[in-house]
Amino acid sequence: MNDRSGSRSQKQVARLPPGRAVDGVRRRILEGALHLFASRGFHGASMRDLASSFGLAPSAVYAHFASKADLLAELVRVGHEAHHEEIRQAMLEAGADPVAQLCALVRANVRMHTSYPDLAIIANNELEVLSPELAAPGLALRKQSVALLVAVIERGTALGRFSQPNTHVVAAAIGAMGLRIPYWYSSELGLGADELAEVHVQLALRMLGAEGSTR
Secondary structure, X not given: OOOOOOOXXXXXXXXXXXXXXXXXXXHHHHHHHXXXXXXXXXHHOOHHHHHHHOOOOHHHHHOOOOOHHHHHHHHHHHHHHHHHHHHHHHHHHHOOOHHHHHHHHHHHHHHHHHHOXXXXXXXXXXXXXXXXXXXXXXXXXXXXXXXXXXXXXXXXXXXXXXXXXXXXXXXXXXXXXXXXXXXXXXXXXXOOHHHXXXXXXXHHHHHOOOOOOOO
C-alpha cells in the first residue's frame, strides 16, 4: 500500500490530543487506527489489521467499537472537537479586537495542523466515507469553526479593520492554507511551527487588507 504521508517527516508519530479521548485500551485502539488509516487509508486497513497490531483478537476491538466506520467517526469527532476548542480558546484569550482575534485563530489553526498532522488528514479526508449519521458530529463542529472565522472577518470589516471582497471566499482561503499543512510541512525544512504560524498570519492579514498588524 502506498504511503500517504507525502513529504512529512517519517519520525512523526500518529497521536491524539490529550484529554480528547478516553484513556486505556480504547485510546490505544484509536491511536492504532489513526496510524493505520493515515498510512494505508480507511479502505486499506481492516479491523483484523488493527487487532493484530496489538496482538488482540478482532473481537477485543469490536468490544469497544461496533465497526471500522465507528472508529473513523470517533477520530473525525475528536479531530474536529480538538480543533474547534483550540481556536475558540485562542480567540477568547485574544480580547475583543478582531485583528487580534484573527491572528490568534490563525496561529491556533496552524498549531493544530502541525502538531497532529495524521489526525488532521483523517478528520478531513476520510469524512466522506462515513454515513450522514456518523459524519454529523464532525460536520457540526466544522461548521462551528467556520462560523467563528466568518464572524471575526465580518466584525472586523464592519469596524473598518478589514477590507476584503468576499467574506466567505477569504474565510475558505484561510482555512485551505491550514488544511494543506500536513501534506508538506516538516520541521526538517528548517521552518519552526511558530514561524510557519506567523507566515500564515501575515498571509491572512494581506487577504483581509490589514497586513502589518499582528496583535
